[in-house]
Amino acid sequence: MRSVIAFPCAGETLVGTLDAGANTTGLLIVSGGNEIRIGAHRGMALLAARLAAEGTPVFRYDRRGIGDSTGENTGFEQAGDDMAAAVAAFRHEAPHLARIVGFGNCDAATALALFHAAAGIDALVLANPWTIEQPDDLPPAAAIRARYIERLKDPATYWRLLKGGVDLRKLAKGLAKISDTPSEDATRLAARLGSALATAGKPIEIVLAKGDATAIAFVDACVTTLPTHMIDTASHSFARGDDQAALESILRAALA
Structure with missing residues (x-):
């Protein structure tokens, strides 16, 4: 059962969707780039439906200035308030939740690393984290x-x-x-991301598309000992069937 949820954030109104489930661990999907909450090729919406069918509640949302949400889009580095508001809305709509796993691809992964603690997220699955400003x-x-x-x-x-x-x-x-x-901006962002990953103190899984430029740049910019899963694909959004299956397997393990 999918519901459309409107909720406040810093004087604006964000819009998200809740795929309901009875499990006490839920998945928060943070959209990357300027994608609307359904994600590339509807992949995130289909992922949410499949996980919810197995009992996992899934919440997805548009940050300010994206899709149905009001306000100005100021980029992922200013999206901490949006994430915190989404977590609060998720917990309000699914009060049985005891644990939230955050998942994001590209700059959404980087935003999760930077802002998850303030938002109250318990574990992270970060795909192809963004490290480059060029x-x-x-x-x-x-x-x-x-x-x-x-x-x-x-x-x-x-x-x-x-x-x-x-x-x-x-x-x-x-x-x-x-x-x-x-550039100074590029090294600054990579340093912030590396520091956030090193000091998180929470379960974090890294997922990389082997042939993806963003994933290659992350490996070059950030040295990490975190559990890392390499999926043999060049698809940034894991669009192929085998890619999706591999990604879902990783997410199910994190949710378990």
Whole structure:
């Protein structure tokens, strides 16, 4: 049973959905980027329905300025109040909850790491945490480097280069990106995330899409001893059937 829930946050109105369940551990889904609460390709909505069918209550919401929620979208680094308001609404609508697991992908994962304690979340599953603030539209330097290394292992790359099948301007931009010194903003965010993960004092699982640029950048920027699950996919949102099954298995274990 899915209900649409409106709740207050700093003078604005946020909108979320509750997939009801009788279990005393619930899942809070934090949407990443500027996605509305259903997530990429409805993946989060379908995930919520499947977990709720097994008894897990699931709450998803739009932060201020996104989707149906009012106010200004000021980005994930200003979303702590939204998260706390969502947790309060979740507990109000499901008063039998004893424990809440937070799940987010990309910048939602980073927001959860930064703000979960103040929001009162008990455990985290963080997928492809966002660590990069960059001024251009190129992939992160670590992702470019990994891709170049992989291509250099393929003899066909050299044949394409000799035949003029490689865009030299694009190659030059990529090489320049690799040689750039990381920006202060980028290192600041990575440092904040690393500190938050190291001092959380709560169960945290990291989930990474092996071929995803954001996941590669996270591995490059943050050294962590936390339990880490690598899913063999390049899909940032775990869109393939096998990807979804692997992600759900990790979430079920965290919820248990």
